[in-house]
Amino acid sequence: ARKLILDTDGGVDDAQALLMLIANGRTPDAITTVFGNVGLDAATRNILTVLEVAGKASVPVHKGADRPLTQPVIDAKYIHGEDGLGGAPRPAKIPEVAGTNGVGYLVDTFRAAAKAGEKVDILMIGPLTNLALALRLAPDITAGIGQLTIMGATVYGRGNTTPAAEFNIYADPEAAAIVFGTEIEMLIAPWEPCVTHFMTGDEVEALLKDIPESPEKTFSVALVEHARRTTVGYGGPDHFRFVDPLAIAAVIEPELVTKTLRASMDVALSPGITRGMTVVDPTGRLGTPMVTIIEEAKVDRLVALYRASVAYRANT
Ligand code: BDR
Ligand code: CA
Numbered sequence: 001a002r003k004l005i006l007d008t009d010g011g012v013d014d015a016q017a018l019l020m021l022i023a024n025g026r027t028p029d030a031i032t033t034v035f036g037n038v039g040l041d042a043a044t045r046n047i048l049t050v051l052e053v054a055g056k057a058s059v060p061v062h063k064g065a066d067r068p069l070t071q072p073v074i075d076a077k078y079i080h081g082e083d084g085l086g087g088a089p090r091p092a093k094i095p096e097v098a099g100t101n102g103v104g105y106l107v108d109t110f111r112a113a114a115k116a117g118e119k120v121d122i123l124m125i126g127p128l129t130n131l132a133l134a135l136r137l138a139p140d141i142t143a144g145i146g147q148l149t150i151m152g153a154t155v156y157g158r159g160n161t162t163p164a165a166e167f168n169i170y171a172d173p174e175a176a177a178i179v180f181g182t183e184i185e186m187l188i189a190p191w192e193p194c195v196t197h198f199m200t201g202d203e204v205e206a207l208l209k210d211i212p213e214s215p216e217k218t219f220s221v222a223l224v225e226h227a228r229r230t231t232v233g234y235g236g237p238d239h240f241r242f243v244d245p246l247a248i249a250a251v252i253e254p255e256l257v258t259k260t261l262r263a264s265m266d267v268a269l270s271p272g273i274t275r276g277m278t279v280v281d282p283t284g285r286l287g288t289p290m291v292t293i294i295e296e297a298k299v300d301r302l303v304a305l306y307r308a309s310v311a312y313r314a315n316t
Helices: 012-023 040-053 102-115 129-137 139-144 173-180 191-196 201-209 215-233 244-252 299-311
Strands: 004-008 030-033 061-063 120-124 145-151 186-189 198-200 239-241 257-267 278-281 291-297
Touching: 004 012, 004 102, 012 040, 012 215, 012 244, 012 299, 030 040, 030 102, 040 061, 040 215, 061 102, 102 120, 102 129, 102 139, 120 129, 120 244, 129 139, 129 173, 139 145, 145 244, 173 257, 186 244, 191 291, 198 201, 198 299, 201 215, 201 239, 201 299, 215 239, 215 299, 244 291, 244 299, 291 299
Parallel strands: 004 030, 004 120, 030 061, 120 145, 145 186, 186 291
Antiparallel strands: 198 239, 257 278, 257 291
């Protein structure tokens, strides 16, 4: 498989997504972190924690942007908990961060790939700031970018952070505008299918019951219980929704995506109630459609990939 970079803001479902990649044979070659669900330092610590739990401390982690391009920083601690991992138990020792210039890492990596006539894939499950900065510094890197997969945006205009905007876009709309304005092929898992692809609380309990206890499982259980509690706490059903894990699953197993929409995408930047809202155009009036939007996926396959991550044992 092609080299893969994961760009993440270190929240609860980012942790689940990373565990799913590792357990299903797509451990990222490197990880860049970004502010988002929590601040940059906490996001980075969370990713290093997941790598330690999974026995993959050798994966290099590079710290990226600590704030959006123009607006003040926001977070989603009200969803992901003060620490960003819903208070999941942490190992005593957490590995060191490899680099403090995630944006420079992206520029260097994509440039080197382009020079060698190769491409590197990037999977983004937080605000799009790191890639936007890299593209602004070095527009030539598009030649080295392979599959760009993003969790973010809405297709039908109903957000999860404001009535119109989804978190990863709302956290840095200017960055999203740069990424969507670049001629790169993109695969997007927007908010809507994340809500409609889920396991019920009972299904989660049944799945967990059959998996032997282990420190790795204890960590995963803390994450899924936090996710369920939060969804219920905000007036939703007792569901474990596949959010970042939906984007990840589409990379691990592209065939599990059963329905897509081909479109171009742009983002509203004006202040006011539509800031951060994405506009999707399948007709080509907004430009050449470069975006494939996930609408439906096989839930049984999502469950299987998730199950593997809970049953995963480090060093075995
Ligand atoms: C996105 O925001 C975060 O809460 C999730 O990790 C996901 O990246 C969903 O809007
Ligand atoms: Ca995320």
